[in-house]
Amino acid sequence: MAYLEVQNLRSGYGQIRILHDISFEIERGEFIGIIGPNGAGKTTLLKTLTHIIRPQSGNIFLEGKDIHSMSSAEVAKSFAMVGQGLKPIFSFTAREIVLMGRTPYIGILGQEKKEDLLLVEEVLKATDLRRFADRPIDELSAGERQRVLIAKALAQKPEVLLLDEPTAHLDIGYQIEILDLVKSFKEERGLTIACVLHDLNLASQYCDRIILLHEGIIVDFGPPESILRSDLIEKVFKTSIKVDSSILQGKPLIIPITKR
Numbered sequence: 001m002a003y004l005e006v007q008n009l010r011s012g013y014g015q016i017r018i019l020h021d022i023s024f025e026i027e028r029g030e031f032i033g034i035i036g037p038n039g040a041g042k043t044t045l046l047k048t049l050t051h052i053i054r055p056q057s058g059n060i061f062l063e064g065k066d067i068h069s070m071s072s073a074e075v076a077k078s079f080a081m082v083g084q085g086l087k088p089i090f091s092f093t094a095r096e097i098v099l100m101g102r103t104p105y106i107g108i109l110g111q112e113k114k115e116d117l118l119l120v121e122e123v124l125k126a127t128d129l130r131r132f133a134d135r136p137i138d139e140l141s142a143g144e145r146q147r148v149l150i151a152k153a154l155a156q157k158p159e160v161l162l163l164d165e166p167t168a169h170l171d172i173g174y175q176i177e178i179l180d181l182v183k184s185f186k187e188e189r190g191l192t193i194a195c196v197l198h199d200l201n202l203a204s205q206y207c208d209r210i211i212l213l214h215e216g217i218i219v220d221f222g223p224p225e226s227i228l229r230s231d232l233i234e235k236v237f238k239t240s241i242k243v244d245s246s247i248l249q250g251k252p253l254i255i256p257i258t259k260r
Contacts, residue, residue, distance in 0.1 A: 001064055003028040003192065004160060009058035011048040017056060018044040020216045031186050032194045033207030035227075037237055040213040042196045046162045049194070051075045062159070076104035080153035081162040082146075091136035094129055094148045095120065101155030120155055127151040127181060143174030150181065161185070163195040167202065175199070179206050200254045204228055212236060228252040 002025035012018040047053040167175040210227040240257040
């Protein structure tokens with residue numbers, strides 16, 4: 001039995017269908033990349049996995065249990081999602097935001113316990129945020145805020161971490177820092193990860209397997225070397241590329257070819 005299994009999933013918004021008969025399986029501890037053109041259904045897939053959107057049909061099983069038979073609190077203890085950046089509305093400190101990750105355990109109006117506070121400090125240390133812990137979130141850089149969001153998700157103690165373009169709008173240094181951080185939790189704690197990425201070369205380097213989505217269907221699903229092929233990428237993304245596997249320790253490197 002697969003750890004996470006999606007069967008014949010159809011999902012969208014109201015009467016609009018975005019995903020069409022999506023089926024795949026993920027093993028525990030895998031780092032799965034989700035790639036595809038804009039509008040392919042990548043974010044919709046993540047939202048459907050986390051109860052944000054209820055599927056129009058199909059099933060999602062975590063260790064054999066249908067997640068739509070689970071309460072929202074139960075789902076939040078199993079899945080944590082990190083969206084595309086944080087736009088601060090209130091000047092919460094980094095520590096306060098990470099503590100919000102404990103909400104599934106203590107409730108919205110509940111009082112945090114000693115173990116919740118200790119866990120938050122552990123997560124702040126593990127994500128190298130202790131020096132920023134008491135600073136308002138609106139005083140942090142985009143990369144630091146993204147690290148806070150990941151720490152908040154980790155404070156949920158999820159089994160599956162879902163990331164929607166966690167490196168968007170970040171410079172190359174922060175991109176590597178964020179993905180190295182996520183990968184370290186996969187390797188050290190057995191976290192299962194599904195991550196939407198626009199940068200195909202980052203997907204190549206970090207992901208065990210990659211889902212290629214296009215127009216709401218899975219075109220292919222497999223290791224980077226089987227997905228990041230010139231014929232497949234050119235067909236889906238409608239652009240010319242060259243693939244070089246001699247640089248990144250055998251992992252495919254995507255080189256765009258300009259038309260002029």
